[in-house]
Amino acid sequence: MEGSIARNGGLQYGGLEKRSGNRYFDDSALRAVKKSSPFPPLPYWVRDNNIEIGIRFHSSELR
Amino acid sequence: MCVLFALLTLLNSAIAKVYVDIDSPAFKTIPIAICDFNVAAATQPSSAGITLADDVRNDLSLTGIFNVLNKKSFLEDRDSLAFVSADKIRFSDWTAIGADHLLKGRVMRNDLEIVADAYLFDVTRGEIIFQKKYRAASDKFKNVARAIASDIMLALINDAGDFNTKIAFVSKKGLKSDIVSVSYDGTDVKNVTNHQSILMAPRWSPDGHWLAFTSFKRGRPEIYLRNLAKGTEQRIAAYEGLNLCGSFSPDGKKLLLTLSKDRNEEIYVLDVNGLTLKRLTNNYAIDVSPAWSSDGRKIVFVSNRAGSPQIYTMDAEGNHVKRITYKGSYNSSPAWSPRGDRIVYEGLTNGKYQIFSTDEDGNNPVQLTSDAANNESPSWSPSGRQIVYVSRTPSKSRIVIMNANGSSPRMLYEQNHKLITPAWSGRFQ
Numbered sequence: 001m002e003g004s005i006a007r008n009g010g011l012q013y014g015g016l017e018k019r020s021g022n023r024y025f026d027d028s029a030l031r032a033v034k035k036s037s038p039f040p041p042l043p044y045w046v047r048d049n050n051i052e053i054g055i056r057f058h059s060s061e062l063r
Numbered sequence: 064m065c066v067l068f069a070l071l072t073l074l075n076s077a078i079a080k081v082y083v084d085i086d087s088p089a090f091k092t093i094p095i096a097i098c099d100f101n102v103a104a105a106t107q108p109s110s111a112g113i114t115l116a117d118d119v120r121n122d123l124s125l126t127g128i129f130n131v132l133n134k135k136s137f138l139e140d141r142d143s144l145a146f147v148s149a150d151k152i153r154f155s156d157w158t159a160i161g162a163d164h165l166l167k168g169r170v171m172r173n174d175l176e177i178v179a180d181a182y183l184f185d186v187t188r189g190e191i192i193f194q195k196k197y198r199a200a201s202d203k204f205k206n207v208a209r210a211i212a213s214d215i216m217l218a219l220i221n222d223a224g225d226f227n228t229k230i231a232f233v234s235k236k237g238l239k240s241d242i243v244s245v246s247y248d249g250t251d252v253k254n255v256t257n258h259q260s261i262l263m264a265p266r267w268s269p270d271g272h273w274l275a276f277t278s279f280k281r282g283r284p285e286i287y288l289r290n291l292a293k294g295t296e297q298r299i300a301a302y303e304g305l306n307l308c309g310s311f312s313p314d315g316k317k318l319l320l321t322l323s324k325d326r327n328e329e330i331y332v333l334d335v336n337g338l339t340l341k342r343l344t345n346n347y348a349i350d351v352s353p354a355w356s357s358d359g360r361k362i363v364f365v366s367n368r369a370g371s372p373q374i375y376t377m378d379a380e381g382n383h384v385k386r387i388t389y390k391g392s393y394n395s396s397p398a399w400s401p402r403g404d405r406i407v408y409e410g411l412t413n414g415k416y417q418i419f420s421t422d423e424d425g426n427n428p429v430q431l432t433s434d435a436a437n438n439e440s441p442s443w444s445p446s447g448r449q450i451v452y453v454s455r456t457p458s459k460s461r462i463v464i465m466n467a468n469g470s471s472p473r474m475l476y477e478q479n480h481k482l483i484t485p486a487w488s489g490r491f492q
């Protein structure tokens with residue numbers, strides 16, 4: 001999935017970049033990221049007002 | 064899954080986008096609420112909606128994947144429980160009790176048939192996932208329930224599950240034994256053979272129409288192939304010495320065997336139609352217990368060529384032999400996962416047989432059972448999510464099903480006599 005995090009640590013956007021074919025797994029990944037917001041504020045040395053991140057979830061049990 | 068923040072310190076503004084990998088997030092069972100089905104007028108009996116919902120609940124519980132919520136916890140009142148459209152359901156009543164998904168339905172039953180409609184909802188999004196109609200003969204509640212359970216699994220995790228499958232095993236009473244089959248849900252126990260003889264190692268054909276096994280019916284170990292629908296049997300291997308049944312190839316055309324006709328035990332492959340035989344191993348040691356990989360390209364087997372019984376793999380032609388177990392002095396009864404990634408086997412540890420699994424190259428061996436019984440003869444479910452095995456104590460034998468990671472064992476069948484070599488069928492159509 002992909003997302004962007006604002007200076008204050010809030011999740012600005014979170015969505016699925018690529019689906020796994022397993023609806024439950026996709027939804028859980030998305031829920032996990034949304035529940036993790038807000039993240040810690042961005043450190044001072046980050047100059048941009050937000051950062052883009054990508055997260056790859058893997059699971060052998062819920063494939 | 065909530066460990067993301069720790070990784071953010073890795074990021075800096077010069078990099079446009081960083082990918083973070085999260086492997087094997089902890090498995091959490093899927094919470095689902097299943098309402099009793101609404102009953103159409105003139106349906107007999109009026110409890111049909113409860114029966115059907117109970118069967119679906121039971122089927123989903125057996126998977127080890129679902130957490131089926133207790134219906135006493137449901138908050139919706141009687142009238143709103145009857146609604147089956149997304150705009151009338153109060154989804155907040157379902158998120159409040161922890162449900163991620165909700166099944167509702169309607170059933171009609173008369174003398175001829177059962178007609179059921181099932182509606183699966185995503186509770187967090189407040190939308191319908193599928194709506195589907197099911198028909199079956201009037202006494203086939205369980206078939207309808209299995210079809211609904213299977214569709215729920217397909218919709219949520221893209222896997223049809225193991226609902227319409229059976230497990231066959233040998234039941235021994237003194238010197239006499241026969242093969243018994245039982246459905247995945249523990250019902251429909253049947254005596255398949257009537258040999259009253261020493262029997263071993265039943266093996267299902269992939270389509271579930273045939274069962275191959277070794278029988279001493281004529282005084283010595285020979286291999287039979289039984290047509291399960293017709294009840295007819297054919298002897299397909301009766302060579303001099305030992306004739307032991309291995310497993311069917313994924314296409315059902317070939318059967319692996321262990322024969323001792325050429326002095327010591329070697330592995331052969333038999334063409335089931337032409338009954339032509341081809342030898343795969345050639346060794347002074349004992350080579351036994353062959354089983355195919357899910358793609359039919361490899362074979363896993365047991366050999367004592369290094370001094371003790373250990374698990375080996377080779378290709379389908381008998382070449383590229385590789386040892387994969389090194390721990391313990393006795394490892395046997397291997398079976399290859401239908402998902403291709405793991406091999407399960409029994410091994411002797413602390414004086415007891417326990418079930419283990421490993422990667423096909425022998426990496427990451429894991430002990431899956433550790434109780435006081437002898438746990439033997441593992442066999443995979445068609446989905447590769449579950450394993451059946453026999454668990455024996457001096458007084459009892461049990462056929463037990465557990466999840467592929469060793470969690471949630473449940474007893475399928477037990478008796479005071481000896482039970483051996485359970486085998487899981489493919490999915491019946």
